[in-house]
Amino acid sequence: MLIAIAVIAGIGFVGALALAIADRYLAVKEDPRIGLVSAALPGANCGGCGFPGCDGYARALVAGKAPNGACAAGGAAVATEIARILGLEAASVTRRVALVKCCGSRSETIRVGDYNGLCDCGLAAATAGGDKGCRYGCLGYGACANVCPQHAISITDGLAKVEKRLCIGCGKCVSACPRRLIELVPADATIHVLCNNPVRGPEVRKVCGTGCLGCHLCERNAGGPAAGHFTFSGFLAKVNYENPPTDEQLAAKCPAKCISVDPHWESAE
Amino acid sequence: MSYYLMILVGAVLVNNFVLSRFLGCCPFLGVSKRTETALGMSGAVVFVMTVAAAVTWCVDRWLLQPNGLGYVHTLAFILVIAALVQFIDIAMKRFLPALHAALGIFLPLITTNCAVLGAAEINCKQGSGFFESVFFSFSAALGFGFALLVFSGLREKLAHANPPACFRGVAVALVAGGLLSLAFMGFSGLVKLPY
Numbered sequence: 001m002l003i004a005i006a007v008i009a010g011i012g013f014v015g016a017l018a019l020a021i022a023d024r025y026l027a028v029k030e031d032p033r034i035g036l037v038s039a040a041l042p043g044a045n046c047g048g049c050g051f052p053g054c055d056g057y058a059r060a061l062v063a064g065k066a067p068n069g070a071c072a073a074g075g076a077a078v079a080t081e082i083a084r085i086l087g088l089e090a091a092s093v094t095r096r097v098a099l100v101k102c103c104g105s106r107s108e109t110i111r112v113g114d115y116n117g118l119c120d121c122g123l124a125a126a127t128a129g130g131d132k133g134c135r136y137g138c139l140g141y142g143a144c145a146n147v148c149p150q151h152a153i154s155i156t157d158g159l160a161k162v163e164k165r166l167c168i169g170c171g172k173c174v175s176a177c178p179r180r181l182i183e184l185v186p187a188d189a190t191i192h193v194l195c196n197n198p199v200r201g202p203e204v205r206k207v208c209g210t211g212c213l214g215c216h217l218c219e220r221n222a223g224g225p226a227a228g229h230f231t232f233s234g235f236l237a238k239v240n241y242e243n244p245p246t247d248e249q250l251a252a253k254c255p256a257k258c259i260s261v262d263p264h265w266e267s268a269e
Numbered sequence: 270m271s272y273y274l275m276i277l278v279g280a281v282l283v284n285n286f287v288l289s290r291f292l293g294c295c296p297f298l299g300v301s302k303r304t305e306t307a308l309g310m311s312g313a314v315v316f317v318m319t320v321a322a323a324v325t326w327c328v329d330r331w332l333l334q335p336n337g338l339g340y341v342h343t344l345a346f347i348l349v350i351a352a353l354v355q356f357i358d359i360a361m362k363r364f365l366p367a368l369h370a371a372l373g374i375f376l377p378l379i380t381t382n383c384a385v386l387g388a389a390e391i392n393c394k395q396g397s398g399f400f401e402s403v404f405f406s407f408s409a410a411l412g413f414g415f416a417l418l419v420f421s422g423l424r425e426k427l428a429h430a431n432p433p434a435c436f437r438g439v440a441v442a443l444v445a446g447g448l449l450s451l452a453f454m455g456f457s458g459l460v461k462l463p464y
Contacts, residue, residue, distance in 0.1 A: 004341050007332065011345055015352030022356055026363040118429060 048170030198234030293384030311414025322406030
């Protein structure tokens with residue numbers, strides 16, 4: 001009995017001693033700033049900065065391998081705090097929110113078939129290209145809403161809508177969308193082109209009532225190509241978010257009605 | 270040679286640690302949601318179980334049995350394995366940072382894993398030799414990893430399924446685990462078991 005107690009206590013003591021010695025002599029010296037930067041970050045581990053979690057971003061920041069200001073969730077306050085810890089110039093952070101670049105609701109677009117499969121955009125798109133006539137538009141099966149850590153996306157009338165107040169700009173929805181039609185845009189921009197279809201106007205007309213025709217009327221109304229408020233890829237107008245237009249009349253003047261003023265969905269609260 | 274092959278087949282397929290002996294069920298359900306994490310966990314278990322078998326064999330044969338203390342081996346093994354895993358964690362962080370980055374977060378989970386303790390217990394009960402013990406633990410850990418990987422593959426598919434509301438989540442995972450265990454019962458009688 002006494003021997004048993006002595007042996008167990010001995011094993012415990014030897015183990016504790018080995019751990020104490022290992023902790024003392026084998027400890028890895030980490031830069032204390034990593035802990036400070038980690039504490040300053042929001043800790044949501046959303047991955048929006050492109051690093052594996054807040055801790056990964058903190059390590060990259062201290063190692064000088066990441067730009068300050070990549071944390072969209074933390075915003076300017078966190079960037080200033082990190083700059084203070086690391087002694088850097090605070091980078092200016094513009095808050096970015098997700099924008100679903102499609103306004104072809106169920107009533108506006110034609111459907112080319114019935115899709116009865118699982119409620120997932122990726123699977124729907126893989127099944128003969130999806131049930132929506134437009135090959136570029138929102139499928140409305142909520143792949144973006146399912147990955148959103150903030151539950152900021154809801155589906156209404158076959159279209160995903162982002163609630164601006166809740167969006168932290170992590171970009172998970174951007175990569176979840178099989179049609180790649182979600183973009184992170186500056187939160188203070190108000191005029192948006194809600195279409196993702198780059199083909200010619202008549203082809204767009206066949207499948208959607210509100211698709212961009214590529215008529216360049218918005219560009220002309222906003223001061224011509226020299227003003228640089230819009231860019232075009234194929235027959236699709238895009239807002240130049242470096243230099244966004246502010247004239248709210250543009251929405252009313254768009255013949256396809258695919259330009260919208262502040263299309264983000266806001267909840268009643 | 271064929272004896273070791275029998276140990277291997279016996280531990281991986283016939284008496285699989287998770288699916289036949291029901292040891293290590295907690296990580297089997299806990300870290301089987303994604304194949305990458307299952308792979309990391311399997312690697313960590315193989316590593317820790319093999320090292321733990323070697324150390325516990327030495328403790329049992331040279332410290333406990335000469336003093337007639339076979340009856341406290343469970344208690345002693347818990348202490349030894351817990352200290353060992355902590356020590357490996359510290360040493361690995363220092364000397365093998367790449368391996369620590371891959372396995373590090375799983376090591377604390379294994380500290381009190383019943384699969385690790387169970388392998389040491391079985392070795393002790395069998396009274397087998399050093400290399401036999403180490404090889405058995407290695408094979409058992411491989412079996413654990415095999416079951417974990419198969420199950421994580423199943424669960425990744427299950428995530429896309431649409432079961433009735435009352436079955437969603439852990440319930441349907443447990444049903445799938447039971448069916449997998451049933452499938453492994455088909456291996457019984459495959460080899461004449463040394464264990």
